[in-house]
Amino acid sequence: MKHLPTPRPLLLALGLLLAPAASAQTDFVALHPCAIVGEKDKNKVQDLQATCATEIARGDIQLIPSDQVRAFLDKEPKKSCAPTKKPAECLGRLATATQASRAVLITLNPGQLTRVSGLVVNPQGEVVDQKSIQIRSRGQPQAELVRTAITRLREQLNLVPLKVTPLVEQPPPPPLVAATPTPAQEPTPSTTPSESPAVSAPAPAVxxxxxxxxxxxxxxxxxxxxxxxxxxxxxxxxxxxxxxxxxxxxxxxxxxxxxxxxxxxxxxxxxxxxxxxxxxxxxxxxxxxxxxxxxxxxxxxxxxxxxxxxxxxxxxxxxxxxxxxxxxxxx
CATH class of the missing domain: 1.10.287 (Helix Hairpins)
Incomplete structure (x- = not known):
């Protein structure tokens, strides 16, 4: 009986095709409400926070819904990670609670010299990136100055981990198996001193x-x-x-x-x-x-x-x- 070799390349390719695509996890970012420094007017604070969140979301970034972030912060003693002594630990808990790959805190200090800083933390509470820039006003409106500063900061921060797309390597061809015939063995005639060698009958044809x-x-x-x-x-x-x-x-x-x-x-x-x-x-x-x-x-x-x-x-x-x-x- 002839045994057919298993088509391993086809099985491997079909296994890749049928693998669930849901296993590819998307990297989400938990954006902490932007911390506004030096502004007492609550309405202006809310407008600046909305501008900050809009500019961060302008890039190709997957943001955790704000209601999930707010639900976590409501359980914190100070309702925010900004005023704590160790904001990185608080942001790490935020990333873990929302199942995000990064948690980001943007601190904005508007004015004639606008300063903005960003802190990026992973779920383990480790600081992934931290940068700060400042822009001086040259007659442009404060809102435009804030948007420009946050845009430049966003372009410099490492908000999401770098992805490397694996290459699908073509499997090697299946080995060719050749059947080797079994060599025929010649019967050894037995002789005794008193008897002459006997003529053996022809072996049956194989x-x-x-x-x-x-x-x-x-x-x-x-x-x-x-x-x-x-x-x-x-x-x-x-x-x-x-x-x-x-x-x-x-x-x-x-x-x-x-x-x-x-x-x-x-x-x-x-x-x-x-x-x-x-x-x-x-x-x-x-x-x-x-x-x-x-x-x-x-x-x-x-x-x-x-x-x-x-x-x-x-x-x-x-x-x-x-x-x-x-x-x-x-x-």
Whole structure:
């Protein structure tokens, strides 16, 4: 009986395609309400905090909803991480409670010389990044000066961890197993001093028959077509996910068109659209890699499935005393 080798490249590629895309975790950022220094008017403080949150959300950042952040801060003794002696520890607890990869605290000191600083902390309470800049007014309005300062700070801060997209490595081809015939053993005649050597009877012929396929192709050809078809489907899905992710990112940037600034109530919707865009991009990358692997596997199997040379239908080997005979019968 001929044992067919397991198509390991196809199984590996199908396993990648069927792997749940939900395992790719999106990196969220828990934005602490911006700490405003030197301003006593509560209305101006709220306006500055809204401007700060809007400018931070303007980038390609996934923000935790503000109600979850506020729910955590309500349980803190001072209702904020800014006035504590160790703000990094408080921000670490905030990141852990909201399941965010980073917690960020922006401190703003508006005025003729506007100062703004940022503190980025991971869930372990370790400081990932910390920067501070200052901008002097040259006649522009205070709101414009604040937006410029926060934008420059956002571009310098390491708000989200750097991602490295793994490359899908094409698996090696399956090894070719060749059957080795077992060599025939000659019987050793036994002799005694009183008896002459006996003539042994001819050994029975050992026959090996092999039936070749009608067109010379094996199981590799249909498997190649299946793998190639699945790869084309995966590449089509990659294109669909890429277009969907791009559309979601365009929709999330529409509130910022014509240098407009959306109200703070729309930040949750913007964050949801960007999360959808990120997920679609991840799915597009995985589908493209799996599709390429499946198509490559199909091409390899198809090229490897050459037509086999014609073989005799029956071959017989006969071993006897004083000679060896070989008989071949064509099919």
């Amino acid at each position: 026959g090996v028959s092999k039936q070749a396929s009608s067109d010379g192709r094996t199981w590799k050809t249909p498997l190649a077509y299946t793998s190639g078809g699945a790869g084309i489907v995966a590449l089509g899905l990659a294109g669909f996910f890429a277009i969907s992710g791009n559309n979601a990112m365009i929709d999330s940037n529409k509130p910022y068109a014509d240098n407009r600034y959306p109200p703070q109530s729309e930040l949750a919707n913007i964050s949801q659209l960007r999360q959808q865009a990120t997920t679609q991009r991840i799915l597009a990358g995985v589908s493209a890699g799996v599709g390429a692997a499946l198509v490559g596997t199909g091409v390899y199997l198809w090229l490897n499935d050459r037509k086999a040379p014609p073989t005799p239908g029956v071959a017989a080997l006969s071993v006897g005393p004083g000679g060896v005979s070989v008989l071949g019968v064509l099919p």
